[in-house]
Amino acid sequence: MCDNANPYVPYMATIEDTWYETLGDRCVKTFKVTLDDAAARDCWSHKPGQCAMVGLLGVGESMFCISCSPTEGDFLRFSIMRAGKNTQALHEQEIGDKITVRGPYGNNFPMDDWKGKHIITIGGGIGQAPLRPIVEYVKANLDQYAGLTMIYGARTSGDLCFKGEFEDMSKRDDLSCHMTIDLEEEGWNYNVGFVPTMLMDVNPSPENAIAITCGPPIMIRFVLENLKKLNFADEQIYTTLENRMKCGFGKCGRCNVGSLYVCKDGPVFSYATLKDVPEAFA
Amino acid sequence: MDSMKLSKDKLNSFVAILAEQKQLYMPQAEGETLKYSPVNAKVQPDLVFSNTAVPAKSVVFPQVETLFRYEVEKTDIKMPAGEEERVLLGVRPCDARAMSIVDNLFSWDVDDPYYLGKREKTIVVGLACQKPGVNCFCSSVGGGPASTEGLDVLLTDLGESFLVKPLTEKGEKLCQAAGEIFEEASSDDLNSAEKLHQEAAALISRSIETGGIPEKLPGLWESGIWKEVSNACLGCGICTFLCPTCHCFDIQDEIEGFEGRRCRMWDSCMFGEYTLHTSGHNPRPTRRERTRNRINHKYNYFVQKFDVIACVGCGRCISSCPVNIDIIEILQQVKEAQ
Amino acid sequence: MSEQFQPNVVAFLCNWCSYAGADLAGTSRIKYPHNLNVIRVMCSGRVNPLFVINAFQQGADGVLISGCHPGDCHYMEGNFYARRRFSLMNELLEYVGVEPGRFNMSWVSASEGAKWKDVVAGVVEKAKEAGPFDQFRRNKINW
Amino acid sequence: MVDLEKMRTIAKETVSRDDVRYLIGWRQGTYGFRVSPHFMKGPEEAEKLIFSPLCSNNLATYLTLTEKLPVPRGEQPDSRKIAVMVKGCDSRAVVQQLIEKGIERERVFVIGCPCEGVLDLKKVEEKFPGILSPVEVEWSGDKIIFTLPDGVKEVPKGEVLAKKCLSCRYPNPVMSDITLWDEVKSLGDGNYEDVKEMEEKNPQEKWSFWKDKFSSCIRCYSCRNVCPMCYCEDCVLDRLNPQWINRSANISENSAFQLARAFHLAGRCIECGECERVCPVDIPLMALNRKLAKEVREQYEFEPGLDPESKPFQSSYRPNDKEDFIL
Amino acid sequence: MNNKPKIGVYVCHCGVNISKMVDVDAVTEFASHLPNVKVVRNYSYMCSDPGQLLMREDIKNEGLNRVVVASCSPRMHEMTFRKTLAAAGLNPYFLEMANIREQCSWVHEDREDATGKAKKIVSSAVAKVRLLEALYESEVNVEPATLIIGAGIAGIQAALDIANAGFKVYLVEKSPSVGGKMSQLDKTFPTLDCSACILTPKMVDVAAHPNIELMTYSKVEEITGYVGNFQVKVRKKARYVDMDKCTSCGVCAEECRLAGRIPSEFNENMGKRSAIYLPFPQAVPAKYTIDPERCLFLTRGKCGKSPKCVDACLAGAVNFEQQDEIAEFKVGTVIVATGYDVFDAAKKPEYGYAEYENVITGLELERLVSASGPTGGDILIGKGENAFVPKEIAFIKCVGSRDKSVGNEYCSRVCCMYTAKLAHLVGEKIPDANVRVYYMDVRAFGKGFEEFYDRVRREGVRYIRGNPSEIFKRGDKLVVKVEDTLTATPLEDEVDLVVLAVGLEPRKDVREVIDLLRLSQSSDKFFLEAHPKLAPVDTATDGVFLAGCAQGPKDIPDTVAQAKGAASSALVLLSSGKVKIGAQISFVNEATCRGCGYCVDICPYGAIELVEINRMGNILSVARVNDALCKGCGACAAGCLSGSVQQRSFMDRQILPQIAVLGVMR
């Protein structure tokens, strides 16, 4: 019964584990959840880049990208920034609490098509959440890809998500990992500077490479510019969009950019597709 | 099944039969506004030609609709009761056509169980228009005063009687159920109906040649006309709430005591919050972008996706817009723009 | 209805006068009906007129706002604003057909325990007379 | 007397000024009796300007409706004036906006148009149904002259004028930088007969009237959007946290919304009647607004939108405000 | 971090006070099913040490982060339990009290009803506590200085006390000299000390004190800021006389072209002065001042060939180039001691004050009996040749006091006694005078007052109970028309002099001070104290105190006592150096504020102002709350249409769930 008859009805899920990625007003908390229903678990299959509607009965639901790769195990992870009504309520939930999940929605990063290529992720702030599954996926199948370069930045070291993981990865010599923050900080041993600048410093070759970027709009704008300077072709550049959405499967309107529905045709888009789509970077 | 005739003095009984079998919806005046409301068998039917303020979409896509219910702090989800069979009587062809257009969206890729559930259980009995409104321009967008798209039965007012034309299996069944009260229609009746249809079409005074517009719109993305045509817009959303093809909705949870429900309700792309991100960023920050989206959605995006213009020319958005933002005028400007 | 209708009144009391007056009624062991429940605010001026509408929506059969007598406001002016706001709210509610007596406002000082009792008794009585409020109670409409 | 030539000349002069960004006036609409706001950027657009009994729109709304887009770094926000044409009631909206600091005096240029009353389109369209081609309409004493496709028709004012105008006390702008023509006599004394009539009814009658009206509200919020006083960045009616009013449209939420809106306009509503005019389901919103306006005027001797220096009604009090309703 | 609320509900039996009428067990059981409730306990006395210990342990062991105590009124024990929370390391504002005693068990008679109500009260508290936020009290430093406005006896006394305690005082006086009304008095009741003799030394002290910066002939132009941190701007008006050079010899005044032609304010316009003048001989500072409104040079630009004063002054002190100076400084507290005005007797035309020269006010008589007065201490009525010594003298009391027709309902408190005093002094000066006093009541409430009143009567002053209706002239006599209400006989009393015992009124220029500090007035239009009994020297504005007649009519002993009270209140703040700021105050959501300023108008404490912010390049004005001024009434929050200003702990989103619970639970 994998074809869920009513797409509006969520699965119940239990929070297995939670922790804070960042602190402060707009802190990010990661939730590791499993679906309660065994049948639902069997049916559920997501790919890097896909999202899900996570919510609470009585509060509402919001779209989040699934920030883990299916290669990590039979669970889901969401890294959620506290921003408004739903996310605030979600942040209050703790291990053992029930939340609702429906999905997975949207397309995914074409991990298969990218096999044999050098994968470059360029993330900023909470924008690393959709990129993390790529990283994990490639890490798990490192032999199938030509390499993995990660560039990740945030305003301060306190705003970096998944910092521990990055620290571990930067110790590995089979990965190229670059962490940066906007301004100098005491005890910070990695790079300082904006992500787009970092990109130029890392200077990745476009040869057989794919660059995926996600972050605040202004960062994306400059990263795209710089990727062009580095001679990346439009088809080699990917990003994910996060327009407001309510249903997740192309009914409620609102998430469209031009004639594309982010929830169905996205959220993953290649720059080749997006560059001519009005509103894509609005 | 062939067309039949329903004498006007039998209209009462026809309505009573329908109302007994199914939930009957008819245009009813609520205060000074006409909208489709459920009626009982005793209603005095009054099939008038003036368009309802709220389109017939409200019957299959109600302004508020419960998706499911639950108890606060509990985990089981209770589905609303199944849909009842219903008949929609006196629908204007444009409204019916709108439903068939919206069907595309709600059955695209993922079926929408609520809409389609209602749609399937609804028999649409239309009434051919004879007195088009000032702002009707259905014939410009592929419809007409006697268009049958989306209808199960079409009635034509012949004066003393209605010509009843079943159009679908559902429609035929409905007519059969009414049985006796119909008379046979003569070929004269058919001819005069045809004539009335043509006369009505001729009465439509507003029009716009829509050919080429979908193709032209993408090129006008940055054009000055959007600012021009949206200056006066209030962002009120009347044009979309009352549009029979507008189908956007919001989803909200509502709590009453210890029970809650998740429901959906009409939303409008003319509202600022529609696309507003929690961060405060809004990809469509002003009425200019919203107006542009409204027109593009109807005349460009929908065409790209489903190959049909998502506008049926009912003229409601023109008549109801408080500041005379006139979609025909906008389309005219689109055509003229360089 | 064989059982007598027990109304549900929501009251907003300022901390310094009316809440203290209600406390005094308590310390003086003055008895009054149980149908009124209190939400404490610092000043009657804090009561947003929309609270009243909301209370009716949420199931109150009556609403009471109570504060210090004019001139006695702990914050000097708060009750003057409250008076102006609720005088209008009162007019508005009556105008749309909310029975008079459902919405009430009173001045009860910290020393008026006895008056508090009278106010409660009066307000509850009026709500009883008016019966259950269902004009625009939420009550799962169209669920 | 309306002098369109003068209106256009002044409009031309005004938009040509360096310190004026654009001018908002009225122009003939796209069909029948409709009129549309005219945003005039240059003198060449002056010919489209009109002023007639059809010009109901309160253009002051646009002074606060215009979105403030982010200003690119290094640029200055456009601080030029916006010129706006106002009738008597509209001018009160401008004054009230000044009182509430919604606009700054030096950012507006107010062109006053003394007004002999505007028409109620519903009445007009009932009288002359199905008219498509734009119609010219003029005042003429106590008559309105319609130049219809099938000839000129004279109609007594009383039959077609908007209700608010029949009792309007401020037909002349109460504030303007320039007034286009001679002042006109006020048509009414602003009595509240209709309100009093409703007040007479018993609660059941009142509610059955309002229940009917409130339940047909589709919650499009046009009434709010068109209101020159409703320009909150984030209206409480839309807010999700806390959620004062649920989104769903039913008698409970609709009533709460209606009462909240009316209350928010107490002592602020300048009775331009726009909210009622735009309501697509014909809810008599003015009856609510006027009720409160009546109380504010009769009991507090206060009228909004008259004196830019005055304190807003809702943020002031008098020690001797009435309190006969208090226990 | 916002953790999921883990609520502990503690239901108190209060001995049997609660449990007798409320089924505590049922409430406990009920509360355990409420959302987010982790621990529910009941106990005989929650406020007792073991009761509090229970909570502290649960907070620590069960990880509770919110507490509801269902017991007595929050007015009783909110503080107690807040401390309990704090002691357990929890923010004290995560507490909500459910009052099931005063407003439940004690007032209901049916156990079932009372229990039902207790459940509702607890639910409502739970609904709110879930949404409470941690709050922090803050402190601000107090600038160790005080501004005193007005240098009458009140201001002088307060200044000396504070300065002696070692703090800086800025004493600002409007007129050219300190001293106020007291300096105009001759003797003071009831002891008949000479006013100048007791006042002058203090005036001199004030000028000489190292901690006092005296600014006479100055005006406070602006006060901004809040308790502990007031920013003050004072305009020191140009005197056109160099204070350092002037030796106070007075030659200039003698030489002045207008010498003897300008009515002297100090002498109630009875004597004359020059355009360059010393208000009175004992004036402090003893420096001359040029009256800019009268001086020929200053008004016309020309005074003969050259101004006589300039020529006359050997010290070269006259300087027409002098400009106003602005002094700016910071203070922690402010004392308002601006005094009073006497009632304008012309407002009672029936007494003919404006018409007849032999109708005078009490204050004028003070000047006439004073040795430093216009007549050198002789009671002479009329000018020059015609001046005469009155023999038949009538006093009329309560002129402008206790009189609704002129809008003064209050008693001026000093007129009874100063009438007695003046009657006595008249007797001293004119031994054969016949003095009678027309009165309504005699109020001799103070220490030694009754004795003094008695003495004056024994001296032969006649007290006649009656309120004169009219005074008119008959020949060269004045006729006082009155009914003796004790004997009910109408009288027409022929006299030579009528003295009106005028009452005390707020100063005509009081608006200036109101605008400076946003002070309120009581119904008598004097400044309103924070509480008539418990805070008579405080105002609604923290750090601002009242002294002397500015707060209401009073005599000198009371004035001095209150001045000392104000000084000590100011010293409390100054010496502790810090003031605490409440936590349950308001804040503005600048993202939604529409800058309408309603809240600014509404706030009784002037705690909100509109500030300009830059939102993505657009300059917008939005409201901002000054934490130090906000008292947390929440009036602003209810008045803000867009809900942009919210009061902490009483936010809309915290109250609405309470309403919901109370409404839904039937």
Ligand SMILES: Cc1cc2nc3c(=O)[nH]c(=O)nc-3n(C[C@H](O)[C@H](O)[C@H](O)COP(=O)(O)OP(=O)(O)OC[C@H]3O[C@@H](n4cnc5c(N)ncnc54)[C@H](O)[C@@H]3O)c2cc1C
């Ligand atoms: C495809 C996609 C992936 C996302 N992935 C993540 C993620 O991994 N981590 C994360 O922290 N956030 C993510 N977001 C953003 C997240 O959905 C919003 O932050 C969240 O909806 C805010 O909801 P709220 O109720 O707290 O805010 P409120 O403003 O109170 O919510 C109002 C409503 O607006 C909608 N909404 C508001 N902002 C957004 C937004 N930016 N995008 C979409 N809908 C919005 C929500 O549906 C919500 O119901 C993603 C959004 C999209 C569309």
Ligand SMILES: Cc1cc2nc3c(=O)[nH]c(=O)nc-3n(C[C@H](O)[C@H](O)[C@H](O)COP(=O)(O)OP(=O)(O)OC[C@H]3O[C@@H](n4cnc5c(N)ncnc54)[C@H](O)[C@@H]3O)c2cc1C
């Ligand atoms: C006729 C008469 C006789 C009296 N006799 C007696 C008596 O015998 N015994 C007795 O106990 N009481 C007597 N009183 C009462 C006595 O005068 C007052 O109690 C006393 O003067 C009060 O002093 P004060 O400092 O409060 O006010 P004031 O003496 O009025 O001093 C106020 C000072 O503030 C200054 N000031 C005002 N506004 C400002 C401003 N904005 N900025 C700067 N400075 C300002 C004024 O110039 C003045 O110097 C008598 C009163 C009257 C009218």
Ligand code: SF4
């Ligand atoms: S109805 Fe008119 S004003 Fe309202 S949103 Fe639509 S176009 Fe704008």
Ligand code: SF4
């Ligand atoms: S305009 Fe009319 S229908 Fe729309 S929200 Fe206002 S009252 Fe309701």
Ligand code: SF4
């Ligand atoms: S409430 Fe209506 S009448 Fe009043 S100002 Fe607003 S739009 Fe005009």
Ligand code: SF4
């Ligand atoms: S209804 Fe109230 S909150 Fe909403 S825009 Fe109008 S004034 Fe503002």
Ligand code: SF4
């Ligand atoms: S009342 Fe509200 S909207 Fe107006 S200035 Fe104050 S906080 Fe802002």
Ligand code: SF4
């Ligand atoms: S809570 Fe009261 S004191 Fe504080 S800012 Fe608001 S109105 Fe002023």
